[in-house]
Amino acid sequence: xxxxxxxxxxxxxxxxxxxxxxxxxxxxxxxxxxxxxxxxxxxxxxxxxxxxxxxxxxxxxxxxxxxxxxxxxxxxxxxxxxxxxxxxxxxxxxxxxxxxxxxxxxxxxxxxxxxxxxxxxxxxxxxxxxxxxxxxxxxxxxxxxxxxxxxxxxxxxxxxxxxxxxxxxxxxxxxxxxx
Amino acid sequence: xxxxxxxxxxxxxxxxxxxxxxxxxxxxxxxxxxxxxxxxxxxxxxxxxxxxxxxxxxxxxxxxxxxxxxxxxxxxxxxxxxxxxxxxxxxxxxxxxxxxxxxxxxxxxxxxxxxxxxxxxxxxxxxxxxxxxxxxxxxxxxxxxxxxxxxxxxxxxxxxxxxxxxxxxxxxxxxxxxxxxxxxxxxxxxxxxxxxxxxxxxxxxxxxxxxxxxxxxxxxxxxxxxxxxxxxxxxxxxxxxxxxxxxxxxxxxxxxxxxxxxxxxxxxxxxxxxxxxxxxxxxxxxxxxxxxxxxxxxxxxxxxxxxxxxxxxxxxxxxxxxxxxxxxxxxxxxxxxxxxxxxxxxxxxxxxxxxxxxxxxxxxxxxxxxxxxxxxxxxxxxxxxxxxxxx
Numbered sequence: 001x002x003x004x005x006x007x008x009x010x011x012x013x014x015x016x017x018x019x020x021x022x023x024x025x026x027x028x029x030x031x032x033x034x035x036x037x038x039x040x041x042x043x044x045x046x047x048x049x050x051x052x053x054x055x056x057x058x059x060x061x062x063x064x065x066x067x068x069x070x071x072x073x074x075x076x077x078x079x080x081x082x083x084x085x086x087x088x089x090x091x092x093x094x095x096x097x098x099x100x101x102x103x104x105x106x107x108x109x110x111x112x113x114x115x116x117x118x119x120x121x122x123x124x125x126x127x128x129x130x131x132x133x134x135x136x137x138x139x140x141x142x143x144x145x146x147x148x149x150x151x152x153x154x155x156x157x158x159x160x161x162x163x164x165x166x167x168x169x170x171x172x173x174x175x176x177x178x179x
Numbered sequence: 180x181x182x183x184x185x186x187x188x189x190x191x192x193x194x195x196x197x198x199x200x201x202x203x204x205x206x207x208x209x210x211x212x213x214x215x216x217x218x219x220x221x222x223x224x225x226x227x228x229x230x231x232x233x234x235x236x237x238x239x240x241x242x243x244x245x246x247x248x249x250x251x252x253x254x255x256x257x258x259x260x261x262x263x264x265x266x267x268x269x270x271x272x273x274x275x276x277x278x279x280x281x282x283x284x285x286x287x288x289x290x291x292x293x294x295x296x297x298x299x300x301x302x303x304x305x306x307x308x309x310x311x312x313x314x315x316x317x318x319x320x321x322x323x324x325x326x327x328x329x330x331x332x333x334x335x336x337x338x339x340x341x342x343x344x345x346x347x348x349x350x351x352x353x354x355x356x357x358x359x360x361x362x363x364x365x366x367x368x369x370x371x372x373x374x375x376x377x378x379x380x381x382x383x384x385x386x387x388x389x390x391x392x393x394x395x396x397x398x399x400x401x402x403x404x405x406x407x408x409x410x411x412x413x414x415x416x417x418x419x420x421x422x423x424x425x426x427x428x429x430x431x432x433x434x435x436x437x438x439x440x441x442x443x444x445x446x447x448x449x450x451x452x453x454x455x456x457x458x459x460x461x462x463x464x465x466x467x468x469x470x471x472x473x474x475x476x477x478x479x480x481x482x483x484x485x486x487x488x489x490x491x492x493x494x495x496x497x498x499x500x501x502x503x504x505x506x507x508x509x510x511x512x513x514x515x516x517x518x519x520x521x522x523x524x525x526x527x528x529x530x531x532x533x534x535x536x537x538x539x540x541x542x543x544x545x546x547x548x549x550x551x552x553x554x555x556x557x558x559x560x561x562x563x564x565x566x567x568x569x570x
Contacts, residue, residue: 032223040228069188069191072192072195081220081223084217084219085224089203095200095203098195098196142207
């Protein structure tokens with residue numbers, strides 16, 4: 001069986017650079033830090049509750065491995081953990097971030113994700129995907145009230161893209177080359 | 180490439196999403212909150228957040244307390260101004276509250292007493308520095324007339340001297356020209372309270388025989404036709420023996436030096452005097468111990484003897500007066516005189532001669548003139564028996 005990370009890749013495509021990874025401990029610390037800050041910051045900065053730091057981490061980690069299953073699992077674990085910190089049913093963020101992780105990892109097979117600009121744009125795009133799936137799940141599947149505000153979503157999309165532009169290069173400093 | 184190899188990742192995604200959808204459906208249908216999973220997540224995140232919270236507070240406190248002090252001076256000055264303003268307001272509120280409490284006390288007293296009164300405010304003092312006068316904001320228009328009594332809840336204050344249309348001049352009871360008929364609450368003795376120009380007032384015309392105790396309450400007697408009977412006046416502070424009468428000093432209850440609101444009695448009604456305190460009976464000291472008239476004689480307590488009956492007269496001395504009486508009787512006897520039986524024309528016994536020596540009640544007749552000592556001056560004066568021991 002062929003490795004999953006090369007599934008669907010065009011033989012004419014330019015070979016991607018050797019992926020560089022985070023230390024497993026650093027990966028875990030990054031995920032936990034994102035979840036902690038997600039509940040910590042709104043206590044001091046109320047507008048920080050509009051941010052989705054776990055989403056940024058999912059995008060970042062999923063784009064590193066260039067492995068679809070790992071990206072999907074990263075999204076699943078972080079999403080379910082985020083669900084555990086909310087009062088909503090478990091699975092809402094799990095599903096959305098599973099899909100985002102899958103999509104990011106799949107896309108990283110075709111697009112060079114080491115470019116800050118590309119990752120920033122993709123982060124903004126996947127924020128919109130995340131929001132769309134979230135609205136569908138909460139409003140459509142669970143039938144609960146959810147405020148759909150495209151203008152605010154677009155603004156937050158830009159904010160997350162900007163954050164990715166700043167944060168991802170900082171996180172790249174702790175990456176190491178795959179052995 | 181097989182079908183599964185081609186759609187391996189997609190199948191994994193569908194499986195992961197599908198499982199979570201099943202989980203969602205299970206939670207919604209069973210209303211299960213997945214407590215265990217939430218506890219795990221919270222247990223992992225909460226300690227980190229506690230640390231973050233403590234660190235943030237520490238840093239924030241250090242930053243705002245020691246680094247970020249821009250505007251602190253301006254803020255301090257603004258706060259100082261605010262504090263001064265609040266202090267002033269607080270002072271005004273306290274003053275209003277105190278005035279309200281005083282008025283409430285007066286109104287309560289006004290309802291309690293039988294006399295009809297009107298409330299008046301003290302708007303000034305008298306122009307004479309040597310007199311104790313006040314000016315009230317009520318006058319003839321309000322029914323205030325000269326001679327009306329002025330009281331507060333603590334006691335009487337004074338009387339209206341002159342009434343004008345919108346004000347009145349009143350004389351306080353501690354003024355030297357002021358007077359009020361008073362009665363002592365315990366002894367029910369009447370007197371005249373006169374001001375002295377000081378805090379203490381004098382109660383005059385109380386006989387020396389009247390026993391007045393310190394702290395006794397003084398009430399109005401109603402005899403001056405100004406103050407109704409039974410109003411509290413003050414308390415006796417000291418009692419001195421005067422020339423014709425006792426000098427009894429009393430301090431008025433009313434705060435005469437800080438009056439703000441008073442009641443003017445426009446229709447006086449006498450009050451009931453409070454009941455007298457029970458008087459303590461006079462204490463008689465016990466008799467002094469009996470002295471044996473002869474050595475070895477023992478005396479026992481018995482019924483008091485009748486001194487007029489010589490048979491029942493006790494042998495031992497009873498009092499100091501008895502001892503003095505016996506001494507002079509002995510002196511007179513030593514000179515051959517029995518007291519009360521002296522002959523007309525005979526001189527009185529010389530009591531300065533001193534008491535005779537015990538057992539020498541009758542003087543021995545001098546047999547011979549004692550020889551004067553060599554060099555001693557001779558004297559023709561009669562020898563005087565002395566009690567001093569002879570050499």
